[in-house]
Amino acid sequence: MEVxxxxxxYDPEKDGxxxxxxxxxxxxETDRVLxxxxxxxxxxxxxxxxxxxxxxxxxxxxxxxxxxxxxxxxKVLIRDVAPVITVEPLLGLPVIKDLxxxxxxxxxxxxxxxxxxxxxEPPPPRERLQSPEERELFDDTTKCILCxxxxxxxxxxxxxxxxxxxxxxxxxHRFIFDSRDRGAVQRxxxxxxxxxxxxxxxxxxxxxxCPREIEITxxxxxxxxxxxxxxx
Amino acid sequence: xxxxxxxRTAHQAERSGxxxxxxxxxxxxxxxxxxxxxxxxxxxxxxVIGVENINFAxxxxxxxxxxxxxYDLFLLIFAWTHGAxxxxxxxxxxxxxxxxxxxxKTVLLLLYxxxxxxGAYVIFTFRAP
Amino acid sequence: xxxxQYDCIVVGAGGAGLMAALYASRSASTAVLSKLYPTRSHTGxxxxxxxxxxxxxxxxHWEWHMYDTIKGSDYLGDQDAIEVLCREAIDVVIxxxxxxxxxxxxxxxxIAQRNFGGHTRNYGEAPVKRACHAADRTGHMILQTLYQxxxxxxxxxxxEFQVLDLIVEDGVCKGCIAYEIATGEIHTFHAKAxxxxxxxxxxxxxxxxxxxxxxxxxxxxxxxxxxxxxxxEFYQFHPTGIYKLGILITEGVRGEGGVLRNNLGERFMERxxxxxxxxxxxxxxxxxxxxxxxxxxxxxxxxxxxxxxTHLGREVIEKKLxxxxxxVRTYLGLDPVTQPxxxxxxxxxxxxxxxxxxxxxxxxDAQNTPVYGLYAAGxxxxxxxHGANRLGTNxxxxxxxFGRRGGRHMAAFANEIDLQPIQDRDREKRVRDQLxxxxxxxxxEKVATLRKEMQKIMMDNVSVFRTGEGLQEAVDKLRExxxxxxxxxxxxxxxQFNQDLMEAVExxxxxxxxxxxxxxxxxxTESRGAHSREDYPERDDKNWLKHTLIRRQEDxxxxxxxxxxxxxxxxxxxxxx
Numbered sequence: 001m002e003v004x005x006x007x008x009x010y011d012p013e014k015d016g017x018x019x020x021x022x023x024x025x026x027x028x029e030t031d032r033v034l035x036x037x038x039x040x041x042x043x044x045x046x047x048x049x050x051x052x053x054x055x056x057x058x059x060x061x062x063x064x065x066x067x068x069x070x071x072x073x074x075k076v077l078i079r080d081v082a083p084v085i086t087v088e089p090l091l092g093l094p095v096i097k098d099l100x101x102x103x104x105x106x107x108x109x110x111x112x113x114x115x116x117x118x119x120x121e122p123p124p125p126r127e128r129l130q131s132p133e134e135r136e137l138f139d140d141t142t143k144c145i146l147c148x149x150x151x152x153x154x155x156x157x158x159x160x161x162x163x164x165x166x167x168x169x170x171x172x173h174r175f176i177f178d179s180r181d182r183g184a185v186q187r188x189x190x191x192x193x194x195x196x197x198x199x200x201x202x203x204x205x206x207x208x209x210c211p212r213e214i215e216i217t218x219x220x221x222x223x224x225x226x227x228x229x230x231x232x
Numbered sequence: 233x234x235x236x237x238x239x240r241t242a243h244q245a246e247r248s249g250x251x252x253x254x255x256x257x258x259x260x261x262x263x264x265x266x267x268x269x270x271x272x273x274x275x276x277x278x279x280v281i282g283v284e285n286i287n288f289a290x291x292x293x294x295x296x297x298x299x300x301x302x303y304d305l306f307l308l309i310f311a312w313t314h315g316a317x318x319x320x321x322x323x324x325x326x327x328x329x330x331x332x333x334x335x336x337k338t339v340l341l342l343l344y345x346x347x348x349x350x351g352a353y354v355i356f357t358f359r360a361p
Numbered sequence: 362x363x364x365x366q367y368d369c370i371v372v373g374a375g376g377a378g379l380m381a382a383l384y385a386s387r388s389a390s391t392a393v394l395s396k397l398y399p400t401r402s403h404t405g406x407x408x409x410x411x412x413x414x415x416x417x418x419x420x421x422h423w424e425w426h427m428y429d430t431i432k433g434s435d436y437l438g439d440q441d442a443i444e445v446l447c448r449e450a451i452d453v454v455i456x457x458x459x460x461x462x463x464x465x466x467x468x469x470x471x472i473a474q475r476n477f478g479g480h481t482r483n484y485g486e487a488p489v490k491r492a493c494h495a496a497d498r499t500g501h502m503i504l505q506t507l508y509q510x511x512x513x514x515x516x517x518x519x520x521e522f523q524v525l526d527l528i529v530e531d532g533v534c535k536g537c538i539a540y541e542i543a544t545g546e547i548h549t550f551h552a553k554a555x556x557x558x559x560x561x562x563x564x565x566x567x568x569x570x571x572x573x574x575x576x577x578x579x580x581x582x583x584x585x586x587x588x589x590x591x592x593x594e595f596y597q598f599h600p601t602g603i604y605k606l607g608i609l610i611t612e613g614v615r616g617e618g619g620v621l622r623n624n625l626g627e628r629f630m631e632r633x634x635x636x637x638x639x640x641x642x643x644x645x646x647x648x649x650x651x652x653x654x655x656x657x658x659x660x661x662x663x664x665x666x667x668x669x670x671t672h673l674g675r676e677v678i679e680k681k682l683x684x685x686x687x688x689v690r691t692y693l694g695l696d697p698v699t700q701p702x703x704x705x706x707x708x709x710x711x712x713x714x715x716x717x718x719x720x721x722x723x724x725x726d727a728q729n730t731p732v733y734g735l736y737a738a739g740x741x742x743x744x745x746x747h748g749a750n751r752l753g754t755n756x757x758x759x760x761x762x763f764g765r766r767g768g769r770h771m772a773a774f775a776n777e778i779d780l781q782p783i784q785d786r787d788r789e790k791r792v793r794d795q796l797x798x799x800x801x802x803x804x805x806e807k808v809a810t811l812r813k814e815m816q817k818i819m820m821d822n823v824s825v826f827r828t829g830e831g832l833q834e835a836v837d838k839l840r841e842x843x844x845x846x847x848x849x850x851x852x853x854x855x856x857q858f859n860q861d862l863m864e865a866v867e868x869x870x871x872x873x874x875x876x877x878x879x880x881x882x883x884x885x886t887e888s889r890g891a892h893s894r895e896d897y898p899e900r901d902d903k904n905w906l907k908h909t910l911i912r913r914q915e916d917x918x919x920x921x922x923x924x925x926x927x928x929x930x931x932x933x934x935x936x937x938x
Contacts, residue, residue: 013855030605030692042809046852046861051401053572056608056688058501059401075691096543097858103398116509117461127415127458129470135463142463142495142502146400159325180461194324198252201321228257231250 008088027078034073050099060147064099070149070209090152106148109164113172118183134179141174143212150206156199163199166206166216173219262314269307292360301355308351316344363548367392368775370552372524374399376760377739378558379507384768386516389775396523399508403572407500408611410492412754413450417471418490423447433479433642434748435890436933442719442744450758462506464495476616479642479752492754497684525792529586534735535781538792545856554771556736565875566708567816570609579741581870583715589912591743592713594881597891598825600646602707604665610685612753615639619670623658634938641938644750644891647706651825667701714743721767727924738763749890799865804848808865823879828895832883839876877911
């Protein structure tokens with residue numbers, strides 16, 4: 001079938017402003033939006049630039065706005081968004097070229113929450129023990145692939161880039177609720193800042209955008225609860 | 233630049249302590265309380281007194297009972313604090329220019345104290361003529 | 362254009378690269394160069410598990426793991442290296458857990474383990490639970506955990522830097538030349554030791570589980586620098602890729618009890634591998650599927666069979682195999698709880714690659730002569746621990762064990778020697794000129810067209826079953842494609858984020874690797890492991906129990922050399938499952 005793809009283009013070396021490119025593509029039933037983008041790049045306009053790698057929703061490279069919603073281009077089936085598909089770069093992060101955005105602010109927020117296991121006790125000779133129930137507590141937030149779909153779908157983040165963002169909170173959650181971690185107090189303190197977890201207005205865009213179906217707003221709420229109860 | 237962002241966020245945590253935490257907690261608690269108090273207030277006004285019956289004399293009579301004054305005082309404090317804090321959130325989110333932020337938040341704070349004081353004063357000192 | 366100096370440089374930020382960087386950075390100044398943001402690396406796609414004889418669920422010993430790996434390699438694996446792999450696997454998995462990796466747990470709280478193809482107890486008696494797993498996202502967890510540790514330890518990253526060439530002079534590696542994708546600038550990285558951990562090259566084929574970015578960069582650079590590649594003819598086709606898409610459905614499905622069925626609903630693996638059946642080694646299963654399809658028993662006569670997990674129940678699938686359930690639902694609109702999944706063999710893993718010793722040092726001949734300061738680990742390397750065929754869960758072990766050993770060795774080496782001066786000052790200019798030629802070329806050939814033709818000939822002639830005729834046809838076609846590659850033009854002429862140019866560079870790498878693969882396959886006149894010749898269907902230990910080394914000479918022609926297989930504990934035997 002034939003579909004029309006409208007892509008927001010921008011070449012920093014040539015364009016003063018972004019402009020809309022329109023492309024007609026012949027696709028198969030099982031094709032994804034990523035396949036259409038590749039087709040355009042390889043056979044119609046070689047200057048089209050976008051990040052991608054695994055092609056099946058696990059690396060998080062190709063997060064972008066498709067018909068207004070943050071999605072991974074390799075997971076969106078064309079037949080679900082045909083006949084006219086609008087593709088734009090993520091919001092809230094500076095656009096470098098076409099669909100490529102500057103991920104540095106996103107990764108800086110990630111690093112700010114100390115996303116590594118904190119445990120200075122000498123480890124046992126074998127694995128540290130953890131019950132299946134304890135493992136279950138933070139299972140959801142281990143799924144995060146750092147694709148930035150959540151943070152860049154959050155209106156609070158659009159309005160204020162200093163907000164640490166849902167992804168960073170998810171990463172912090174993964175450790176705060178891991179029974180082997182001893183850094184909960186430190187991380188909660190970092191997230192206690194006005195631009196930490198309290199900037200969340202419970203809008204839920206993040207939960208909708210997450211391609212891994214992590215219940216992000218719920219995780220953020222659990223962090224808020226942990227903060228409240230640690231002060232009561 | 234972005235490493236300093238992290239440092240600034242951490243620094244903010246030290247400075248502001250738990251204000252945002254308690255503000256958030258207050259919104260949740262007062263939200264629930266307000267739901268109950270407002271519904272009860274509406275119920276009382278509509279079904280017990282009857283809206284078409286409300287006039288100065290009815291209010292004066294109601295306020296002869298100190299319990300009603302206390303009830304209305306709490307309703308005022310919770311509603312206006314909840315509302316004003318909400319307005320503070322909106323200013324925080326949407327107003328980026330630092331000059332305007334400070335100005336608007338100051339005006340809000342003044343308005344907050346002004347209205348709370350006026351309202352409390354009325355509730356406490358009202359005497360039926 | 363800038364000049365950087367480090368003790369150690371790691372190229373590639375997957376499991377092997379990150380592990381090496383973590384270890385090297387403890388005692389030497391280290392930088393990681395990666396063409397992707399590290400968490401995008403393909404290690405994250407690995408699903409099933411990491412194999413180690415922890416013995417948490419059933420009795421297990423590293424000697425059994427060693428035997429399974431050697432047999433799985435069809436006796437081509439170097440047994441001293443395999444012993445290192447299996448011994449250190451236990452310690453390295455525990456180390457990963459200490460770093461915070463969230464493994465699934467047994468009721469007692471220990472790391473959970475499950476069955477996996479080719480892993481047995483007591484030297485082949487019956488399947489054993491050796492694969493340590495985190496749902497079906499084990500690779501993702503390993504990648505994330507290692508990246509977290511690198512951030513914690515302030516490892517220096519140069520993200521989105523594509524390495525274009527090594528600096529090798531007089532048998533010594535002195536650094537590399539890299540292209541900064543964001544700006545188009547070319548930089549020289551001067552170092553005492555460089556490790557290549559750039560991954561595989563599944564994109565040589567049209568149906569593959571590999572990412573678009575897996576284009577054999579490190580291996581091709583070595584080939585072009587006169588460093589031989591080892592065992593290139595051995596490329597694994599994973600039996601269960603989603604039909605047409607190539608996306609992997611983990612062996613873990615069969616580990617949990619899923620079975621393969623043909624058109625007649627028959628569990629055909631019972632015929633091909635009576636003991637292990639669907640959990641036989643991957644090359645055995647891929648060939649079985651191909652044969653079934655060839656004999657007309659593919660589903661609806663088409664080129665796929667069914668992977669049936671319907672009898673596992675919703676609970677097991679949602680809890681233990683959520684990823685593949687998601688893939689199948691998203692891409693095929695099927696529910697694995699109630700419907701079987703259409704699968705076909707998909708190009709998956711390179712057993713061959715840059716030859717190394719057990720400390721990840723690159724070696725160039727049968728005498729183990731090293732290239733001083735050059736290391737390789739992960740899929741791009743050939744130690745050789747996988748021989749002619751790799752067992753599932755052994756790649757993740759390979760990454761962390763040899764990544765660790767390489768990281769340690771390269772840091773120790775860097776601390777012993779002085780930085781060697783670079784003699785050839787024009788290297789950067791030559792690399793720049795090559796890029797200029799690609800950029801300013803006015804030829805009519807397009808990267809996409811050449812790549813598609815290469816992928817087709819490779820899929821048709823250099824995949825699960827090969828013939829001398831087909832391989833020769835592939836060699837000729839690839840030569841033609843390389844000639845046409847000289848006449849490509851790139852549409853994007855910009856400096857910033859020129860992906861068009863990078864794809865052209867990557868195609869060059871793919872063509873070199875494809876050629877080396879086809880030539881090696883043509884050269885080896887026997888069938889062993891993943892390399893199946895219909896004209897030479899038997900394994901020939903007398904003539905072919907040796908590793909192939911293919912080297913490109915100055916004039917562009919290839920020559921072959923051989924390296925003996927190291928045999929210590931287990932004599933080669935017939936391979937039956």
